[in-house]
Amino acid sequence: MLTVIVFTLLGGLGYTVLFGLLENFSAKRAAAKHTVGQFQQALPLVIAVSLLLIAMRVINKAANAQGMQEYWLLINLQLLIMMYTDLMIDSFFAFLILKIVDGITFAATGAMTAVVWLVFIIVGLALFYESHYARGWSPDNPWLFALPPLVIDAGFWLVIRLAYHTQWYLVIINFVSFTIAMLVIFFNGRSQRSSEQVMARLTHETQFDALSGVRNWAMFQNDLTKAYAKATTDKPLGVMTFDLDHFKSINDEHGHLAGNAALKAAAQGLDAMLQNADPHYHVYRTGGEEFAVILPNTTCTQAKQIGLNALACMRGLQVATQAGTLNLTASFGMTLAQVDDRDATMTFRRADQALYLAKNAGRDRLAIDKNILPA
Helix, strand or coil: CHHHHHHHHHHHHHHHHHHHHHHHHHHHHHHHHCCCCHHHHHHHHHHHHHHHHHHHHHHHHHHHCCCHHHHHHHHHHHHHHHHHHHHHCCCHHHHHHHHHHHHHHHHCCCCCCHHHHHHHHHHHHHHHHHHHHCCCCCCCCHHHHCHHHHHHHHHHHHHHHHHHCCCHHHHHHHHHHHHHHHHHHHHHHHHHHHHHHHHHHHHHHHHECCCCCCECHHHHHHHHHHHHHHCCCCCCCEEEEEEECCHHHHHHHHCHHHHHHHHHHHHHHHHHHHHHHCCCCEEEECCCCEEEEEECCCCHHHHHHHHHHHHHHHHCCEEEECCEEEECCEEEEEEECCCCCCCHHHHHHHHHHHHHHHHHCCCCCEEECCEECCC
16 A cells, blocks of 8 residues: 555656646747747647656556556556646647547546546546636645545546446555645645745845845846856947936935935836847846946947937936925946956946046936047
8 A cells, every 4th residue: 555655646746846847848948939829838748748648558558467456556646647737737729639648548448438538528627627717726725726636536436446346445545645645746836836935035135126126236246247258249248337316415305215216216217118128138226326237239339329218218207206396317327348358347347437427527418438428
């Protein structure tokens, strides 16, 4: 009995790991190929799971010659795999294909009559429908994730007992092993998702600035170092720095809440503009009212236009205060990485020096290296 339980448990857990890996591979492949259709995204998963089911049927046929315990153990494991897939797969067409493969592998046992086929399809559709349309469904909900497969498995083994007069101990041991495996899969999945949420939250907190919502100094250091290492003559790297004009006066005259609102509006407004231009452009908060932008694979002409657009974008931003509407402006400094730069820090410092030129020239303007563009 212990062997059956351990085999079913390890087989079920192993399949959930495989399913997750296949989902991640399919998602990365779809992103690389710019595939948006659900079925196209799920195609690698469908192929791999289909091959697994066919392989299990071949193994099961060999196990049938050895003894009924091994035979029913593999059938039980296939049921577990089948129902987990019905619950977790996203594409309806992928679900249908796998359901057909499931049916064919079960048909090889000689037990798939017309009535059994009908029940087989209805049960699969019920699980798929539940996981996509049932109110409150979640893989973390035990009543909607774990309970339906347990009920279905209990019904299956009851039918097997009545139809084939299978020994009670085989029925009980397989149902018990299915129950244990399903519950372990549920609690393991919930624990894993909880850990992933905590890690995602911690990662966000360590990579993003809490006030402005954009990436922080630590992320800027990391990303600039990577971008600098990839920069070439054919793929130049631009760096733009900026800070809000008269920020101290905003805090002193309108209060820190207005100052915080100005920082948030400037960071998020400019970040949105840059994302529309290129999804690889991001705003980073590098200090109090100081920000930076990394411009990978950007020529001097392109960088200049981005700087002018950023200047115009900032001029269009406003913040509501108790004294009325406050118009925002910022000063910008920009440079491109040079061959004789020792490291990314030298490039960044040159952009920072250009920023101070813009501020000293009257603020609300853009300076590229030592050239100050007209306001």
